[in-house]
Amino acid sequence: MASSKSSIPTEWDFPRLRTSFFFQNEQHPLEFFDVKFYPYNPPGAPPIFAATSKKHVVICRLSQPPDKETNPCEVIQVIRDDDSAKNCSSCWSKNPETGRAWLCIAGNDAKVKIYDVKEGKLVNTLVGHGAGINDLATSPANPLIIASASEDTTVRIWSLATAHAQQPCLCLLGGEGHAWDLLSVAWHDTGRYVLSAGHDQVINMWAIPELPEQHVEVPIIIHYPHFSSSEVHSGLVDCVAFYGDLILSRACHEDVIVLWRIEGFSSDDPVPTPDDAPTTYDPAKQTRSGWTPTLSPDRPVHFTRLLQFHTPECGAQFFMRFRMFHAPGRHPILAFANAKSKTFFWDMSRFLGYAAYMESLRDAQAARQAAPPAKPPWLVVKRAKKGDAASSLRGGADKDSMVSASPDPDPGLWYDSKTLAHWAELYSMSSSHVMVEPHKTVATALDGAFVGRQVGWSPGGEWCVVVGNANRALIYQRWAGGLPADEA
Secondary structure, three states: OOOOOOOOOOOOOOOEEEEEEEOOOOOOOOOOOEEEEOOOOOOOOOOEEEEEOOOEEEEEEEOOOOOOOOOOEEEEEEEEOOOOOOEEEEEEEEOOOOOOEEEEEEEOOOEEEEEEOOOOEEEEEEEOOOOOEEEEEEOOOOOOEEEEEEOOOOEEEEEOOHHHOOOOEEEEEOOOOOOOOEEEEEEOOOOOEEEEEEOOOOEEEEEOOOOOOOOOOOOEEEOOOOEEEOOOOOOOEEEEEEEOOEEEEEEOOOOEEEEEEEOOOOOOOOOOOHHHOOOOOOOOOOEEEOOOOOOOOOOOOOEEEEEEEEOOOOOOOOOOOOEEEOOOOOOOEEEEEOOOOEEEEEEHHHHHHHHHHHHHHHHHHHOOOOOOOOOOOOOOOOOOOOOOHHHHHHOOOOOOOOOOOOOOOOHHHOOOHHHHHHHHHHHOOOOOOOEEOOOEEEEOOOOOOOOEEEEEEOOOOOEEEEEEOOOEEEEEEOOOOOOOOOOO
């Protein structure tokens, strides 16, 4: 395994701040609210992202320049919305006939506008919501299917296919789902489940029926979500996402991102029908689930918290969104930017790596090995200060190890309590109530506090872009020396 200090790129490397992109515009003070990378380029093509503000969308291309001084970011298109809308969300699609990139944007005018990115021209407008739209997401299973989350408390599933031109709304998720403005919507990788969340503190998961391929006069209406809970968070939920079959969510004022699972849910099972959704309305029942196991009917477990990621210094800000990079063969990386110019990263592979190493330490101690097994390079040993108790106990022992005569397997006999506590703070999965500290924090020196609104990852994970206030985007790069080789 290559060291993170080596010039050889490694999967364990975190992104490094490469540059700060600043869009100047005198007419409209900008705050970028959303950033999305175009997901349909062939492998190896330069990544392209769209940063969305109230009146503009800035389309940029990233490339690896020959030297560190050259800006890797090139503005290739600026889309100006001359309407009265204040846009805050976007998602990508593509023309089914020509394959050219389409960008969908939405905001407080309740419309979804589709632009041909190459020409910068409006090609279609989707109308149907009764209030502003706060989030858009494209189905991973079909680039022509998008979801919109609105302040009218509903989610609409739209089709951009030619067959649905007369009635593009195929499905409406509403009824007993939400009671207040929606802020976030997310697709499962299968394209058969949708998450929604917002001001009412409720997180819903909806099972999406097979969508019609031909024209329909009336959209399918789903009245009840298959899972609904206001117990995961204690405030408005402004970001929710799938991580495989697990769920990530964040609420304002809590300073945490929660990883949790719906008990009994598996995407390998058949997709339930609308009739399978729990429909009993009980104001005292904060969680309803169509997947609750029947092993304990008296005390059913609807969901389980797994981890909490600490995101300090967010203050009273909301509409702050994390993003998980998750691609086959690459480490999953969670990224989030706070309201004090800091970006946080967590490598999900390190949790499993830590657990495996601690187990190997116990096995080595039980076998009375003279030294601990080889330590992963990202596990940093806390050096004891000269003269303190830990230092005097170790005497002439190696700085990283200490031979123990005890028959009990105890990693603490090789590493001092400060080191073990530091590792547990970053990598332990033993308690769902403990806030896991970021694996890497990047503090950015900017004029005034930078408030991160959204994180975007390039499809291959080489680039991470954070957008927010002050017309600014922070551009992070991984593997500047080239992509890492596949690692075990």
